[in-house]
Amino acid sequence: MLAALLVMALGAVVLGAALGFAAVKFRVEGDPLTEKIDAILPQTQCGQCGYPGCKPYAAAMAKGEADINQCPPGGDEGIRKLADLLGREYKPLSAEHGVEKPKALAVIDEQRCIGCTLCIQACPVDAIVGAAKQMHTVIAAQCTGCELCVPVCPVDCIDMVPVAENITTWKWKYPVVAIKPVTTQ
Amino acid sequence: MQLFDFNGGVTPEYHKEASTQSPIAVSPAPSRNGLKNFLVIPLHQSIGGTPRPLVSAGDRVLKGQRIGAADGDMSSAVHASTSGQVVAVEMRRMPHPSGLSALCVVIEADGRDEWIARQPFDYHQHTAAETRDYLRDAGVVGLGGAVFPTHLKISPGKGGKLDTLIINGAECEPFITCDDLLMRERAEAIIQGVVILRDLLAAGRALIGIEDNKPQALAAMTAAVQAGGHQDMAVVAVPTRYPAGGAKQLIRVLTGIEVPHGKRSTDYGVQCFNVGTAYAIHEAINLGQPLISRIVTVAGNVAAPRNYAALIGTPLHTLLANSQPLPDTDRLIMGGPMMGITLPGDEVPVVKATNCILVGSPRLFPPPPPEMPCIRCGECAKACPADLQPFELYWFSRAKIFGKAQEYHLFDCIECGCCAYVCPSHIPLVDYYRFAKSEIWANESEKAAADQAREQYEFRQLREAREAQEKAARLAARTAAGRAAATNALAMAPVTAPAATSAAASAVTSAATPVTEPAQTPSPQAALIAAALERARAQQVQPANTTNLTPEQQAEIAAIEARRAQIRTQAHPHLPPDD
Known part of the structure; x- marks a missing residue:
């Protein structure tokens, strides 16, 4: 009886120590689920979801506070990926958060820019360069098309220009079998 | 010499005889009548970045003058193919x-065809890096069809030397005969190019692989090698089977080396160049002529199939006029029937990748029978020269499961078309692979952009937090300094008021005038305000560029001011002349 108790107690101590060691040694920093969700989000940092950036929205989704259909730039495909990852039901993009638009880039009209730096402060990814009373310009390669610079401009000199397809971004189309009407005799 | 074999492949009808009957013709230099005197030279002709234009509308250019500078090292320059005047630098259909x-x-060609000063480049006197830069600026790219910049391929293998240099003269695709004719007529020049490549790569031997359906090219190349007395070069006839001219397939046939997935042939001491590229290297190095023309086969539904030495930028209708397309022509294909692409029209120019213009008609290429479901017969896997499983790739591409398609090595597919050629269900398999590849590329570039945006965003967050912290620290330090100064002043003011040394104290004393009114002691708030005023005064720095001006500069400033005042009065007559 006593031997059995001792064996069980020893077993509990050993396993407890092993678990305690593992908890310290293999500790996971951060929330891996948030990271995974963040990897799906388009990183426009536009805030249309109601959160101040993609990461906070990802964190809210991981906690179950936010729905998966609040990201217009991610579009339908993004919602499907999120539904897959989180095991939730697919639902169409929520209308109150916006509509899916083709990717566009901000372009500053240099004639109208007064150099107020408001757009520079609004840009979440530092894609606008300029200085006070100097003309500003957008680094096209870094612009995510979030439109945050558009409302802050006091002279309305920023336009969102849709990105046109060019030779290098052109994609082969899905091979479609053309169905032709058969003329009966 | 022992030859090896590659798996799969097909033997289509070659149709090569028609265009090999007559020698290479010089495509008529753009004449001065009608619309035919324009050359349209695209800047982006090779893999890599788009070259920057070096000319603008109105400039006069000479033949061989560089008009597009390579954008970084992963790019290749572009040159004017004839002398004339630049009419426009604009978007044109490609x-x-x-x-x-x-x-x-x-x-707009002036018809004089005036060359720039041409100087041979002595690569023995230059370092390997200088030679590579020279070839990049001479616009030499692979002329087999992939237009990969040649200078990027000229680096010896891991050991500093290459075992085998392979020159690809196989030209396996039906209808195309440009390399055949080039080898027949300009074998010696090609061999001189091979010598340059061999020297640059420190290659142990050079093997020139030619399919055995080109006996005249084989004879001409063998004669040229013998005439040059090159012991380390051999012309090898390889069995005719499509796609023996694929780089990996030719390497396999000649050396038995199978380059595995994800490796380069140079890891195994082998590098492969097309015969046309060797010829272009000879022209660039020995003659000082950049790549401005190439041999183009015009074949198919034309009255006179033939090869032309065409200037880069020649519009296709100019080139085709010599061969007279038949009236039932319905399409133009760049390349051959297996791998070629259908062109949007006949006004597009000849580019460095144009090895063949295949004129199609419903009689020559009847519309394919309707696509039927895959019956899993496995014929495509037997025919695949890259040892892939085309049916798996097809299912995954069709279902848009791109990750799985990549697991089955979609990107090892060379798009040779053997699988679609043998498919009994007539499935356009290559179209599915091209679709899947471009979708994967687009996804990857989107992912890269998102990662960059995330990094930028996180950096911005970090910077804003740091700036806020620094600002708070500065403010705290300033307030503390101000408080200290104020207490100092309070303590000292009654005793040594006139001789106060600290700036804050003097400001306080002068403002409060304690000598005349000793009863009034300055309050701590007043001292703080005075200290802040003093700091603001100290921070007002005179701009440095308005001192020590020369009389000319002063005169210039005065002139500008006068002009401004004038403009101001003109623009706003109701305003005072200067504010």
Whole structure:
């Protein structure tokens, strides 16, 4: 009886120590689920979801506070990926958060820019360069098309220009079998 | 010499005889009548970045003058193909399946065909890096069809030397005969190019692989090698089977080396160049002529199939006029029937990748029978020269499961078309692979952009937090300093008021005038305000560029001020002349 108790107690101590060691040694920093969700989000940092950036929205989704259909730039495909990852039901993009638009880039009209730096402060990814009373310009390669610079401009000199397809971004189309009407005799 | 074999492949009808009956013709230099005197030279002709235009509308250019500078090392320069005047640098339709436009330099030829000063480049006197830069600036790219910049391929293997240099003269695709004719007529020049490549790569031996359906090219090349007395070169006849001219397939046939997935042939001491590229290297190095023309086969539904030495930028209708397309022509294909792409029209120019213009008609290429479901017969896997499983790739591409398609090595597919050729269900398999590849590329570039945006965003967050912290620290330090100064002043003011040394104290004393009114002691708030005023005064720095001006500069400033005042009065007559 006593031997059995001792064996069980020893077993509990050993396993407890092993678990305690593992908890310290293999500790996971951060929330891996948030990271995974963040990897799906388009990183426009536009805030249309109601959160101040993609990461906070990802964190809210991981906690179950936010729905998966609040990201217009991610579009339908993004919602499907999120539904897959989180095991939730697919639902169409929520209308109150916006509509899916083709990717566009901000372009500053240099004639109208007064150099107020408001757009520079609004840009979440530092894609606008300029200085006070100097003309500003957008680094096209870094612009995510979030439109945050558009409302802050006091002279309305920023336009969102849709990105046109060019030779290098052109994609082969899905091979479609053309169905032709058969003329009966 | 022992030859090896590659798996799969097909033997289609070759149709090569028609265009090999007559020698290479010089495509008529753009004449001065009608619309035919324009050359449209696209800037983006090779893999890599788009070259920057070096000319603008109105400039006069000479034949061989550089008009587009390589954008970084992963790019290749572009040159004017004839002398004349630049009419425009604008978007023009490209020989591309999309029919989209890209930036082109349009040159109106003056008919004089005046060269720039041409100087041979002695690569023995230059370092390997200088030679590579020279070839990049001479616009030499692979002329087999992939237009990969040649200078990027000229680096010896891991051991500093290459075992085998392979020169690809196989030319396996039906209808195309440009390399055949080049080897027949300019074998010696090609061999001189091979010598340069061999020297640059420190290659142990050079093997020139030619399919055995080109006996005249084989004879000409063998004669040229013997005439040159090159012991380390051999011309090898390889069995005729499509796609023996694929780089990996030819390497396999000649050396038995199978380059595995994800490796380069140079890891195994082998590098492969096309015969046309060797010829272009000879012209660039020995003659000082950049790549401005190439041999183009015009074949198919034409009255006179033939090969032409065409200037880069020649519009296709000019080139085709010599061969007279038949009236039932319904399409133009760049390349051959297996791998070629359908062109959007006949106004697009000849580019460095144009090895063949295949004129199609419903009689020559009848519309394919309707696509039937895959019956899993496995014929495509037997025919695949890259040892892939085309049916798996097809299912995954069709179902848009791109990750799985990549697991089955979609990107090892060379798009040779053997699988579609043998498919009993007539499935356009290559179209599915091209679709899947471009989707994967687009996804990857989107992912890269998102990662960059995330990094930028996180950096901005970090910077804003740091700036806020620094600002708070500065403010705290300033307040503390101000408080200290104020207490100092309070303590000292009654005793040594006139001789106060600290700036804050003197400001306080002068403002409060304690000598005349000793009863009034300055409050701590007043001292703080005075200290802040003093700091603001100290921070007002005179701009340095308005001192020590020369009389000319002063005169210039005065002139500008006068002009400004004038403009101001003109623009706003109701305002005072200067505010």
